[in-house]
Amino acid sequence: MPDAGIQNFQRSFKHLPITRKRRSTFVSDISRVMSNTPELQSIASQVRRDIVRMVHGASSGHPGGSLGCTDFLVTLYFDTMNTKAPEFHMDGNGEDLFFLSNGHISPVWYSTLARKGFFPVAELATFRKIDTRLQGHPATEEGLPGIRVASGSLGQGLSVALGAAQTKKLNGDDSLVFTLHGDGELQEGQIWEAAMYAAHHKIDNIISTVDYNKQQIDGSTDEVMTLGDLRAKWEAFGWTVLEMDGHNIDAIKSTLAEAKGMTGQGKPIIILMTTDMGKGVDFMEGTHKWHGVAPNDEQLASALTQLEETLGDY
Ligand SMILES: Cc1ncc(C[n+]2csc(CCOP(=O)(O)OP(=O)(O)O)c2C)c(N)n1
Numbered sequence: 001m002p003d004a005g006i007q008n009f010q011r012s013f014k015h016l017p018i019t020r021k022r023r024s025t026f027v028s029d030i031s032r033v034m035s036n037t038p039e040l041q042s043i044a045s046q047v048r049r050d051i052v053r054m055v056h057g058a059s060s061g062h063p064g065g066s067l068g069c070t071d072f073l074v075t076l077y078f079d080t081m082n083t084k085a086p087e088f089h090m091d092g093n094g095e096d097l098f099f100l101s102n103g104h105i106s107p108v109w110y111s112t113l114a115r116k117g118f119f120p121v122a123e124l125a126t127f128r129k130i131d132t133r134l135q136g137h138p139a140t141e142e143g144l145p146g147i148r149v150a151s152g153s154l155g156q157g158l159s160v161a162l163g164a165a166q167t168k169k170l171n172g173d174d175s176l177v178f179t180l181h182g183d184g185e186l187q188e189g190q191i192w193e194a195a196m197y198a199a200h201h202k203i204d205n206i207i208s209t210v211d212y213n214k215q216q217i218d219g220s221t222d223e224v225m226t227l228g229d230l231r232a233k234w235e236a237f238g239w240t241v242l243e244m245d246g247h248n249i250d251a252i253k254s255t256l257a258e259a260k261g262m263t264g265q266g267k268p269i270i271i272l273m274t275t276d277m278g279k280g281v282d283f284m285e286g287t288h289k290w291h292g293v294a295p296n297d298e299q300l301a302s303a304l305t306q307l308e309e310t311l312g313d314y
């Protein structure tokens with residue numbers, strides 16, 4: 001990405017005076033709770049219920065990766081990131097930003113955003129319906145609070161996030177940029193171009209995470225195109241690499257805190273997060289078969305018996 005491109009990106013942010021305030025009647029108390037681990041686990045259980053209900057309701061969508069990344073996204077939004085939630089400011093000045101590069105796992109992001117108070121929880125029922133703001137893959141034209149860029153075409157999110165991270169530096173804004181990527185997504189060449197760029201430009205205000213579930217749409221990553229030694233690869237590209245268990249909320253909290261403590265040291269940071277695709281629903285766990293398939297009525301009923309309703313279904 002040339003420097004002129006960054007300046008354009010910075011200008012385009014400045015020209016977006018969009019400030020969307022969620023209607024106060026819908027503001028959820030949950031956005032104000034203390035984020036200790038049992039509370040985060042409780043939110044995660046509700047988010048998992050939302051995911052399977054949304055995908056069932058639309059008869060399409062991606063439950064596997066969504067369930068696998070639930071503990072991470074809940075911890076990120078309810079514990080780690082400094083945002084202005086439930087207010088949403090498109091320019092993101094003075095607050096941490098998150099970019100979902102593997103946009104197909106939109107159900108977990110939409111549920112987390114709604115439960116955090118960015119938009120009404122009831123709107124989750126419109127997922128993938130005609131004219132919804134909750135498109136199958138996140139998009140900006142519908143104006144869903146919390147979404148700053150379209151994603152779903154794999155491989156692009158790191159480049160976008162690096163532009164935002166550099167913009168923050170140019171603006172003297174010391175808040176951080178977080179990203180999430182699929183492991184299959186790492187097979188995209190643009191990821192590695194962005195990785196080189198970040199190290200070269202010492203972009204040290206970004207914390208990326210890989211959903212290292214070792215599965216992708218058509219099988220295991222080893223069968224489709226092996227990723228090899230991911231730690232060695234990212235280190236060779238000049239990144240600081242951390243690892244964590246993506247289903248241990250204490251580990252997620254402490255690893256993200258450690259990563260935050262390593263920002264500002266001249267190197268970009270990436271966390272290899274081990275997860276199980278489909279986590280929380282026994283018949284969906286550990287297989288690519290639930291990457292992008294909706295449960296039928298019977299399967300939904302079985303899934304819901306495994307996931308406690310904690311905050312109330314939409
Ligand atoms: C550029 C591009 N190519 C192909 C696809 C189709 N696609 C959607 S998800 C996916 C698998 C990605 O694997 P991974 O990142 O590991 O996600 P997971 O299956 O673990 O959720 C593919 C190939 C896409 N969305 N974008």
Ligand SMILES: [Mg+2]
Binds near residue numbers: 182212216
């Ligand atoms: Mg994967």
